[in-house]
Amino acid sequence: MKKITIALAGNPNSGKTTVFNNLTGAHHHVGNYPGVTVEKREGKRYYRDYEFIIIDLPGIYSLTAYSPDELVSRQVLLGENIDIIINIVDATNLERHLALTVQLMELGLPLVIGLNMMDLAEAENLKIDCSLLSQLMGYPVLPLVGTKNKGIDELLDAAVHLKEGPPAFLKKIIRYQSGVEKHIEKIKGLIPPDSVMTGGNDRQESLKRWITVKLLENDSEVVSRMKRIPNSQALLAQVAESRQQLQEQYREDAELLIVESRHAFARGAVREGVEFPGEDRVSVTERIDNIVLNRILGLPIFLFVMWLLFQMTFTLGQYPVDWLDQGVSALSSTLEAILPDGLIKSLVVDGIIAGVGGVIIFLPNILLLFLGITFLEATGYMARAAFIMDKLMHKMGLHGKSFIPMVLGFGCSIPAIMATRTLENPKDRLITILVVPLMSCGARLPVYILLAGAFFGPNMAGNVIFSIYLIGILLAVLMAKLFRTWLFPGPSEPFVMELPVYRIPVWKHVLLQVWERALLYLKKAGTVILAASMLIWALFTFPVADNGNALDPAEKMEQSIAGRIGYSIESLIKPLGFDWKTGVALISGFAAKEIVVSTMGTLYSIEGEDADPEEEYFQQNFAERVREQSGFTPLTAYVLMLFILVYIPCLSTVAVVYRETNGWRWPLFLIGYTSILAWIISFLVYRGGLILGLA
Numbered sequence: 001m002k003k004i005t006i007a008l009a010g011n012p013n014s015g016k017t018t019v020f021n022n023l024t025g026a027h028h029h030v031g032n033y034p035g036v037t038v039e040k041r042e043g044k045r046y047y048r049d050y051e052f053i054i055i056d057l058p059g060i061y062s063l064t065a066y067s068p069d070e071l072v073s074r075q076v077l078l079g080e081n082i083d084i085i086i087n088i089v090d091a092t093n094l095e096r097h098l099a100l101t102v103q104l105m106e107l108g109l110p111l112v113i114g115l116n117m118m119d120l121a122e123a124e125n126l127k128i129d130c131s132l133l134s135q136l137m138g139y140p141v142l143p144l145v146g147t148k149n150k151g152i153d154e155l156l157d158a159a160v161h162l163k164e165g166p167p168a169f170l171k172k173i174i175r176y177q178s179g180v181e182k183h184i185e186k187i188k189g190l191i192p193p194d195s196v197m198t199g200g201n202d203r204q205e206s207l208k209r210w211i212t213v214k215l216l217e218n219d220s221e222v223v224s225r226m227k228r229i230p231n232s233q234a235l236l237a238q239v240a241e242s243r244q245q246l247q248e249q250y251r252e253d254a255e256l257l258i259v260e261s262r263h264a265f266a267r268g269a270v271r272e273g274v275e276f277p278g279e280d281r282v283s284v285t286e287r288i289d290n291i292v293l294n295r296i297l298g299l300p301i302f303l304f305v306m307w308l309l310f311q312m313t314f315t316l317g318q319y320p321v322d323w324l325d326q327g328v329s330a331l332s333s334t335l336e337a338i339l340p341d342g343l344i345k346s347l348v349v350d351g352i353i354a355g356v357g358g359v360i361i362f363l364p365n366i367l368l369l370f371l372g373i374t375f376l377e378a379t380g381y382m383a384r385a386a387f388i389m390d391k392l393m394h395k396m397g398l399h400g401k402s403f404i405p406m407v408l409g410f411g412c413s414i415p416a417i418m419a420t421r422t423l424e425n426p427k428d429r430l431i432t433i434l435v436v437p438l439m440s441c442g443a444r445l446p447v448y449i450l451l452a453g454a455f456f457g458p459n460m461a462g463n464v465i466f467s468i469y470l471i472g473i474l475l476a477v478l479m480a481k482l483f484r485t486w487l488f489p490g491p492s493e494p495f496v497m498e499l500p501v502y503r504i505p506v507w508k509h510v511l512l513q514v515w516e517r518a519l520l521y522l523k524k525a526g527t528v529i530l531a532a533s534m535l536i537w538a539l540f541t542f543p544v545a546d547n548g549n550a551l552d553p554a555e556k557m558e559q560s561i562a563g564r565i566g567y568s569i570e571s572l573i574k575p576l577g578f579d580w581k582t583g584v585a586l587i588s589g590f591a592a593k594e595i596v597v598s599t600m601g602t603l604y605s606i607e608g609e610d611a612d613p614e615e616e617y618f619q620q621n622f623a624e625r626v627r628e629q630s631g632f633t634p635l636t637a638y639v640l641m642l643f644i645l646v647y648i649p650c651l652s653t654v655a656v657v658y659r660e661t662n663g664w665r666w667p668l669f670l671i672g673y674t675s676i677l678a679w680i681i682s683f684l685v686y687r688g689g690l691i692l693g694l695a
């Protein structure tokens with residue numbers, strides 16, 4: 001069976017991932033490129049007696065190696081044996097996306113251009129002549145609707161034709177201004193043949209031209225590579241001379257001249273091949289943006305949308321939470337009656353059921369939160385949220401693009417930190433990594449829901465949780481300003497924010513992402529949280545006896561291993577209103593924030609033997625036990641939520657920060673500053689609340 005290796009390239013928001021999933025089905029895997037932390041997705045497709053190896057490149061805006069994503073994409077296209085590039089382009093934003101297409105054309109590889117979202121383009125009354133665009137671009141241009149799996153096979157047919165069939169298309173060479181072309185020829189003649197990657201004569205010639213253009217653009221990676229070849233002095237001297245002469249001739253930097261020429265080519269192709277609606281017609285996207293991006297209404301609308309999301313998460317989620325709660329209570333009481341007294345019964349009921357069950361019951365809330373966030377991302381509104389926050393982010397020393405990883409942090413800090421790879425400026429990237437953990441991830445949500453529901457009631461719980469999320473955003477922005485001022489001084493780099501058209505979400509893909517999140521949550525409950533619950537139970541169970549005499553429950557807890565650990569740190573957290581039991585729960589939360597709930601469930605199930613699980617649910621019992629055993633008040637509960645928001649992120653997040661920053665310096669800094677910040681904020685809020693009489 002013959003093989004064809006395809007590189008799938010495109011801008012972010014082009015629908016490339018949907019096309020990749022349609023092409024590969026379940027036959028793909030995800031890893032990292034060797035030596036870097038950029039995600040690598042690769043899959044297979046068997047079609048017409050061919051085995052297609054499909055490499056999904058990171059979403060990029062250009063092939064200029066500013067960000068890790070761009071550098072990796074370029075290395076794959078230049079260094080691996082790619083047969084065909086399939087470029088996925090947003091048909092509703094054609095001119096912007098074709099700027100990348102023009103750069104892909106310069107590589108000299110066979111290219112198939114897939115105009116995705118053609119249904120949305122037609123809805124906008126855009127009439128795109130794919131046949132004419134094919135002639136203008138010199139490569140096949142095919143209509144595509146990735147969300148409906150339309151045009152996928154045609155992409156593969158075109159790839160087979162380019163690989164095996166006669167050359168039906170003329171490879172276009174982008175021509176620059178005459179003065180630029182003159183200098184390209186001068187420099188190209190000085191590039192040694194052995195400095196170009198392997199390939200046919202046509203490919204060699206294309207790559208020599210590509211290297212020349214990159215040298216004129218002063219591409220740091222290409223310049224560095226050329227310095228390493230023998231006798232490169234004459235080549236680099238000519239590049240410097242050419243750049244100087246072009247600056248004098250056109251009164252503009254050579255890089256800008258080249259970029260403007262590419263955009264001019266893309267703009268001309270769009271003007272020729274696309275018929276736009278009348279000037280008096282305003283698109284649906286523009287009408288919506290006139291409201292949600294309004295200078296006065298934009299931020300209040302965003303805050304209202306987020307408030308509504310958290311109200312929905314708590315209010316709608318309360319019903320299935322109650323059902324699961326009843327199930328956990330029934331299972332607990334059943335096992336309580338069946339199992340004989342002893343350590344096994346205590347482990348199962350007080351350890352596993354109280355710990356894991358206390359986390360499982362909040363699965364509906366987690367799913368609703370992810371459903372809301374995924375829905376907003378799929379519609380295109382999350383990109384607007386970043387745009388709305390751009391002005392504020394600039395004041396804090398970052399740009400709106402940093403807000404995207406921060407929003408992703410609402411789901412999980414790990415993919416949010418990985419998403420910072422799209423930031424070109426290393427300072428911006430590092431600052432964003434350090435503040436992303438201040439965003440309330442989904443793992444913290446069970447703690448918020450439990451405490452808010454127990455101490456503030458169903459009418460206020462949503463507002464309380466929303467305030468915690470809002471405080472996280474404000475803290476992240478303020479810390480970013482502090483880091484920019486003291487740790488990483490210097491201006492942030494400007495960036496044009498990509499605003500995709502609004503789309504009706506494909507519910508199949510939305511629900512699939514939510515389902516994947518549910519499986520991850522259940523997997524964590526069945527592994528990490530289960531193990532932690534058993535460990536916490538053991539720490540509170542032993543020693544079983546003291547000098548041969550059984551200990552009463554209160555003495556048993558205090559003299560247990562966990563009790564001794566808790567008492568050792570109580571002096572540090574007592575000014576915040578916390579006791580030693582809370583300290584143990586906070587320590588356990590370093591493994592995973594959900595374990596705070598399971599730990600407290602284990603803690604307060606030990607002395608709650610008078611509570612009847614047939615009459616009261618776990619959550620109601622929890623509130624009563626916390627009030628009785630720890631003296632918690634609504635103020636204490638709120639301060640605890642604040643502390644959990646800010647303090648040390650989970651172990652997995654610390655590990656990802658270590659991997660992304662290539663060392664322990666910044667993970668240790670993250671642990672240190674979040675711990676200190678959590679204590680200061682909790683102290684101020686608690687003591688301020690006492691002064692105001694809120695206890």
